[in-house]
Amino acid sequence: MSSKILIIEDEEAIATMIKYNLEKEDFEVLTASSGEVGLNVAVANNVSLILLDWMLPNMSGIDFCKLARSRHELREVPIIMLTARSEDEDKIKSFSVGADDYITKPFSMQELIARVKAVLRRTAPMKEKGVIEFADLKVDLTTCKISRGDRYIHLGPTEYRLLQYLLKKPKHVFKREELLEKVWGANIHVELRTVDVHIRRLRKALNAGGEADIIRTVRTYGYAIDNEINQNDNQDLDE
Numbered sequence: 609m610s611s612k613i614l615i616i617e618d619e620e621a622i623a624t625m626i627k628y629n630l631e632k633e634d635f636e637v638l639t640a641s642s643g644e645v646g647l648n649v650a651v652a653n654n655v656s657l658i659l660l661d662w663m664l665p666n667m668s669g670i671d672f673c674k675l676a677r678s679r680h681e682l683r684e685v686p687i688i689m690l691t692a693r694s695e696d697e698d699k700i701k702s703f704s705v706g707a708d709d710y711i712t713k714p715f716s717m718q719e720l721i722a723r724v725k726a727v728l729r730r731t732a733p734m735k736e737k738g739v740i741e742f743a744d745l746k747v748d749l750t751t752c753k754i755s756r757g758d759r760y761i762h763l764g765p766t767e768y769r770l771l772q773y774l775l776k777k778p779k780h781v782f783k784r785e786e787l788l789e790k791v792w793g794a795n796i797h798v799e800l801r802t803v804d805v806h807i808r809r810l811r812k813a814l815n816a817g818g819e820a821d822i823i824r825t826v827r828t829y830g831y832a833i834d835n836e837i838n839q840n841d842n843q844d845l846d847e
């Protein structure tokens with residue numbers, strides 16, 4: 609069964625070109641020219657991934673992302689933002705509203721397809737089963753339910769994979785390069801800072817109930833899941 613991809617893009621020429629190229633790769637492709645229409649199409653068709661233009665009439669790409677993440681049916685659907693803006697701040701902003709990747713226009717079709725495949729690969733349902741427990745943290749690999757104590761935690765697909773990878777060896781500090789390779793895939797270009805952005809989101813979600821920080825940061829080196837952190841080690845990491 610091929611993956612269903614939704615393109616939300618108001619520039620018809622761009623949408624058509626992307627659709628054509630994705631169909632050549634055997635993807636099923638749907639298009640919408642506004643966020644409002646896109647939202648309905650995404651829900652009705654159970655799409656596997658959304659390619660989302662940043663600059664849309666009425667509802668912006670950022671607003672769409674926020675809305676999609678607040679909706680139960682779309683919470684887990686990976687979103688790649690397409691944008692003509694290349695500022696780092698925009699990139700961080702798109703990640704902070706729940707996008708999984710970010711591509712700057714103009715891009716090559718080859719790059720776009722590689723990114724689509726990489727995001728689908730890393731957000732594919734996990735094959736492993738069972739429950740991982742560490743301190744008060746519990747991850748059920750079958751149901752993808754995560755909790756700390758009695759509190760259930762919702763994570764985006766990338767944060768989930770990141771957490772799962774870190775839990776392979778609790779207390780072990782994984783290098784950022786390794787996390788990038790294992791969680792994002794080595795064949796695409798993603799900056800190391802992307803790891804930091806997603807760790808920040810993961811940490812925020814894991815600690816949202818006021819629990820002790822469970823992610824150790826070793827500056828410019830890497831990260832570990834650890835329940836015995838000297839809080840000073842992690843200071844000034846979150847802006």
Ligand code: CA
Pocket residue numbers: 617618619661662663664
């Ligand atoms: Ca546009």
